[in-house]
Amino acid sequence: MNQRRKFIKTSALIAGSTLLNPYVLPKAFATGDDVIKIALIGCGGRGTGAVFQAFDTGYNIKLVAMADVFRDRLDGSFAPIFQKYGKDKVDVPEDRKFIGFDAYKEAMKEADVVILTTPPGFRPDHFAEAIRQNKQVFMEKPVAVDAVGIRKVLQASKEAKEKKLNVVVGLQRRYQDNYKETIGRIQDGAIGDIVSGQVYWNDGGVWVNQRTADMTEMEYQLRNWYYFNWLCGDHILEQHVHNIDVMNWVKGSYPVKAEGTGGRFTRTGKEYGEIFDHHSVTYTFEDGSVILGECRHFSGAHNRVDESFQGTKGRAYMNAGNRGQLWDAKGNSLFEHDGKGNRNPFQTEHDELFKAISSGEYKFHDTDYAAKSTLTAIMGRAATYSGKVVSWDDCMASELNLMPDKLGWSELPKSLPNEEGFYPIAVPGKSKMI
Amino acid sequence: MKLNQIRMVLFGSFLLVIALFGFRLQIEPFEPYDQKIPNTDLSFSMVPIPAGAFIMGTPSEQKGHQVDEAPQRKIQLDAFWMGTHEVTWDLFELFLDKNLEIGISTKPLSHQVDGLSRPSTPYLDMTFGMGKASKPAVGMTQYGAIQYCRWLYLKTGIFYRLPTEAEWEYAARAGSNESYFFGSDANLINDYAIYIENSNKTTSTIGSKAPNPWGLYDMLGNVMEWTGDFYAAYEDDSNQNINPKVVSEQLYPQVLRGGHYESEAEDLRVGRRFASDPVWKQLDPQIPKSRWWFPEAPFVGMRVVRPLKVPSESEIHAYFDRVPPADF
Numbered sequence: 001m002n003q004r005r006k007f008i009k010t011s012a013l014i015a016g017s018t019l020l021n022p023y024v025l026p027k028a029f030a031t032g033d034d035v036i037k038i039a040l041i042g043c044g045g046r047g048t049g050a051v052f053q054a055f056d057t058g059y060n061i062k063l064v065a066m067a068d069v070f071r072d073r074l075d076g077s078f079a080p081i082f083q084k085y086g087k088d089k090v091d092v093p094e095d096r097k098f099i100g101f102d103a104y105k106e107a108m109k110e111a112d113v114v115i116l117t118t119p120p121g122f123r124p125d126h127f128a129e130a131i132r133q134n135k136q137v138f139m140e141k142p143v144a145v146d147a148v149g150i151r152k153v154l155q156a157s158k159e160a161k162e163k164k165l166n167v168v169v170g171l172q173r174r175y176q177d178n179y180k181e182t183i184g185r186i187q188d189g190a191i192g193d194i195v196s197g198q199v200y201w202n203d204g205g206v207w208v209n210q211r212t213a214d215m216t217e218m219e220y221q222l223r224n225w226y227y228f229n230w231l232c233g234d235h236i237l238e239q240h241v242h243n244i245d246v247m248n249w250v251k252g253s254y255p256v257k258a259e260g261t262g263g264r265f266t267r268t269g270k271e272y273g274e275i276f277d278h279h280s281v282t283y284t285f286e287d288g289s290v291i292l293g294e295c296r297h298f299s300g301a302h303n304r305v306d307e308s309f310q311g312t313k314g315r316a317y318m319n320a321g322n323r324g325q326l327w328d329a330k331g332n333s334l335f336e337h338d339g340k341g342n343r344n345p346f347q348t349e350h351d352e353l354f355k356a357i358s359s360g361e362y363k364f365h366d367t368d369y370a371a372k373s374t375l376t377a378i379m380g381r382a383a384t385y386s387g388k389v390v391s392w393d394d395c396m397a398s399e400l401n402l403m404p405d406k407l408g409w410s411e412l413p414k415s416l417p418n419e420e421g422f423y424p425i426a427v428p429g430k431s432k433m434i
Numbered sequence: 435m436k437l438n439q440i441r442m443v444l445f446g447s448f449l450l451v452i453a454l455f456g457f458r459l460q461i462e463p464f465e466p467y468d469q470k471i472p473n474t475d476l477s478f479s480m481v482p483i484p485a486g487a488f489i490m491g492t493p494s495e496q497k498g499h500q501v502d503e504a505p506q507r508k509i510q511l512d513a514f515w516m517g518t519h520e521v522t523w524d525l526f527e528l529f530l531d532k533n534l535e536i537g538i539s540t541k542p543l544s545h546q547v548d549g550l551s552r553p554s555t556p557y558l559d560m561t562f563g564m565g566k567a568s569k570p571a572v573g574m575t576q577y578g579a580i581q582y583c584r585w586l587y588l589k590t591g592i593f594y595r596l597p598t599e600a601e602w603e604y605a606a607r608a609g610s611n612e613s614y615f616f617g618s619d620a621n622l623i624n625d626y627a628i629y630i631e632n633s634n635k636t637t638s639t640i641g642s643k644a645p646n647p648w649g650l651y652d653m654l655g656n657v658m659e660w661t662g663d664f665y666a667a668y669e670d671d672s673n674q675n676i677n678p679k680v681v682s683e684q685l686y687p688q689v690l691r692g693g694h695y696e697s698e699a700e701d702l703r704v705g706r707r708f709a710s711d712p713v714w715k716q717l718d719p720q721i722p723k724s725r726w727w728f729p730e731a732p733f734v735g736m737r738v739v740r741p742l743k744v745p746s747e748s749e750i751h752a753y754f755d756r757v758p759p760a761d762f
Binding site: 044045046048049050051053077080081083086117170172202203204205206207239241299300302303304305306319320321344346 | 527530531533534537546554555556557558559560561562563565566567674680716717718719720722730760
């Protein structure tokens with residue numbers, strides 16, 4: 001009875017919104033028996049994982065198209081998806097496997113919902129196209145690698161809101177219970193106003209893919225994308241954006257300036273492209289509060305990936321291992337989150353997105369905070385690369401465009417190796433990176 | 435003349451055998467020893483666990499008894515050495531990161547060690563903020579633990595492996611038939627184990643509490659330890675009561691033992707069995723999921739054993755070459 005009433009209410013809402021809105025919702029799934037078609041753009045391990053999570057929501061989902069620049073990556077993603085979910089769920093015949101730099105446009109046309117999981121450099125163009133095509137979106141963080149990309153994403157975000165297209169971004173701490181519980185209490189004033197903090201992603205680094213003789217420069221940079229800024233943005237974006245986003249979430253605002261230091265100390269080989277192996281950035285907020293963001297890829301050194309904050313009445317600690325704790329100014333525990341049996345936040349993102357989509361609800365617009373947290377990381381990178389103080393406004397207005405002028409297998413990225421295969425590295429005090 | 439030559443050859447061979455045998459005896463008395471990692475200043479210690487028999491499992495009247503700990507049966511085991519301590523990050527990280535190993539080695543790596551398949555670099559912080567120096571390595575899969583043994587074998591020439599479940603319980607009991615190796619008084623746990631009441635929810639540096647009577651530290655608590663066995667019901671079958679071992683092609687569940695820093699007293703009992711769980715990989719956002727890491731098992735660690743009777747080369751290779759099925 002209850003369910004029936006809810007169903008009617010939902011349908012009425014959709015009808016209403018369609019009348020009021022110049023844009024028609026791409027498709028309403030209020031009846032629950034329409035298939036939700038999804039397309040995967042970017043067939044790496046994370047994209048494949050995201051498709052699994054979409055299926056595991058239990059909604060009536062069908063994968064209908066896939067796109068990647070590499071055939072072998074697409075095949076390597078299709079195989080486990082097909083093996084696990086079978087032909088009823090996975091309907092991707094040869095003519096809906098799209099390969100190449102423009103493959104995403106074709107794949108999107110086939111779907112209601114698109115999963116954007118390429119390296120981050122492509123995200124602004126892919127997201128803008130998805131919104132242009134009226135698609136609902138799950139996309140991974142970070143959402144761009146430079147301010148030009150951020151502005152494109154923010155513009156598309158505006159359009160997504162007008163069109164009432166749900167967008168969930170893979171900053172999964174926003175969907176993780178310990179963070180929601182702890183930050184909710186901070187925002188209710190449990191430890192007063194936040195005056196300082198320290199957020200870290202210090203660990204041993206990630207994978208490397210070696211160059212082989214048959215690769216063009218474009219292919220090599222794509223295969224080893226973590227180490228090239230036009231694709232990855234440096235690890236201060238690719239990983240540390242998680243902690244930076246927690247900082248912004250806790251503050252409820254964005255820093256007005258950044259200054260910092262960084263460089264390459266332990267990871268100096270040519271296979272590590274052009275990114276730094278450490279950044280330490282001081283972010284200052286409008287209210288004068290100061291938060292340190294530090295990220296480091298030093299193998300063998302101490303690891304630390306977590307967030308701490310100090311308020312006028314106490315302090316807070318959180319990490320991705322379901323920890324969340326608050327203390328008063330004297331060190332007495334005020335709150336400790338019970339992490340046992342907590343939901344997997346990667347799954348929760350999809351559960352909530354597809355629940356909204358299947359009931360025709362417009363509920364998620366993660367894009368703005370994701371874009372602004374990404375810009376916060378870009379601002380940190382600009383500070384460590386240049387050695388200068390970088391303001392939010394200057395960073396947001398930056399015309400630095402890292403994307404190659406043209407994409408193609410024989411086209412050249414902007415950062416190129418010297419004769420020994422080493423890439424130019426930013427030198428603080430000399431380099432301009434804004 | 436010819437006879438003399440033969441005699442000399444025979445005598446020479448005899449001397450050679452004596453020399454080799456003597457050498458063997460010299461380096462392999464069944465005593466405690468330190469295993470150095472060649473070309474580094476790292477080592478770990480091993481203690482001898484004598485051959486013997488014990489009653490495996492627990493009686494139903496034991497406080498905290500679980501049904502999978504029965505039926506009790508008498509088990510006969512051959513002798514082995516066991517690591518005095520849980521494997522630390524200091525050691526495990528050398529295996530994890532070839533560049534780090536090269537960095538602290540005084541000589542180039544051997545061809546085999548250089549070409550060894552090593553764990554994928556985890557995307558997440560696998561120390562879970564609990565630290566590295568002298569802390570137990572955590573979060574590795576059973577496959578990762580076995581491949582660490584392969585690395586040790588290639589480095590040292592000595593066959594190390596995971597204990598069987600029976601070996602683990604035998605060593606942990608150290609002759610005791612009670613709930614713990616120190617008897618059945620749970621009030622004494624604080625002297626011997628890192629667990630929920632004294633851990634502050636984190637692992638401790640190895641050996642911070644007293645050892646068991648056989649010189650093994652942290653057998654109970656700190657981190658759960660991998661065994662090489664598949665988790666199966668006990669069967670009292672006289673054919674299987676000598677050096678029992680349970681192997682399966684299935685990925686889950688495999689047996690871990692010993693409880694950990696967040697365990698309650700009853701879960702630290704020497705007879706308590708734990709089974710690996712696919713949920714420990716749910717936070718791995720990639721597909722296929724890593725065959726090396728459990729991003730939600732900061733309480734899982736390992737300890738090595740070395741059988742006194744060395745298996746054949748082909749048995750050793752079969753042990754190391756077993757590749758688990760892909761994990762979705």
